[in-house]
Amino acid sequence: MSELQVELVAADRRVWVGAAKMVRCRTSSGELGVMPGHTPMLGILVNGELIIHQADGAKQAATIDSGFLSVEHDRVTIVADHVDVQG
């Protein structure tokens, strides 16, 4: 199964880069899960929790404020003004 290449970017730094199985986040119209093979999209994120299910099984959680997410060819870019990484 292919993997997602995820890049989490805050306004002043690149927070996290790596491979993931799934990304869960909150868009303005509800919870969204992105898995490999997702159709290309640009979505608005509202503040809330973001969970990246890493390829090695670990979970990476972060809280973001308003931002956006772009998906294309299994490459996911999550951009937010502020990102708080937990654990």
Add this chain to the structure above:
Amino acid sequence: MGAQMRVYRQRIRSVQATKKITRAMELIAASRVVKARQRVVESGPYTHALTKALSALAEYSNEAHALITEKSEIKRAAVLVIAGDRGLSGGYNSSVIKESEQLVRKLQEEGKEVAIYLCGQRAINFYKFRHRDFVASWHGFSDAPQFDHAKEIADRLIADFSMDIDAGGNDEVHIVYTRFKSMVTQEPRVLRLVPLEVVEGETTAHPEVLPLYAFEPNVEAVLDALLPKYVTNRVYTCLLGSAASQLAAQQRAMKSATDNADALIKTYTRLANQARQAEITQEISEIVGGANALASA
């Protein structure tokens, strides 16, 4: 000790004290400029992601948005001047201010009213001293601007831009900032912030075809959310570039001040030595003269 010599010694001491200060400031600026440049680099990924998303939007939608639409008639133009909070940085502040003066004059010649927004204590002082009006000002973060500062400025600029012209709104916004080219060259630049000129020429440089995106929830909402972010990011990049430029200019100014102090110390040491030598010569000739007078008596 002769009076002349005492004067020189005093000057040497005072120049030495000044030299210590300028040397310390040079070192501080040198270490801060590294950090400032680092932050310019770190803001890169965000800018890149945002630019890419906007290029995609520009390519696949013909949506009109206030922030990208040229107004047919421009009555009032806003100018944001980004200068430093402190002096002691050579020509940094004065060249930004000079550039902004030129821009203001140009805009006025085109028959536009100009609304001034200031960033940095030095720019504020310049306007206050001349009793000129400005709309808003910010200061206190010229060395290390945070994203929140940029957001505050951008929000205000966008709010004023969206206002009706009769209520004090603006038809376009320019930024005067200093671009950091290298450690030795920084140049004041003028950038038109809004209406946005369609996203960078980068799209042609990347022949990669952008996929047909699905927009969530819809194109207008995405555009609405992204454009202000892009404006904020532009302001942030300008602030970061200006901060790096200011520190580089400061480092250079302090370096030349230290060099000048060295040269002064050298000159005064020579003069002091000369004075001492002259004093000794005079004493010897007095003794010899006295001895001669005694011998001939």
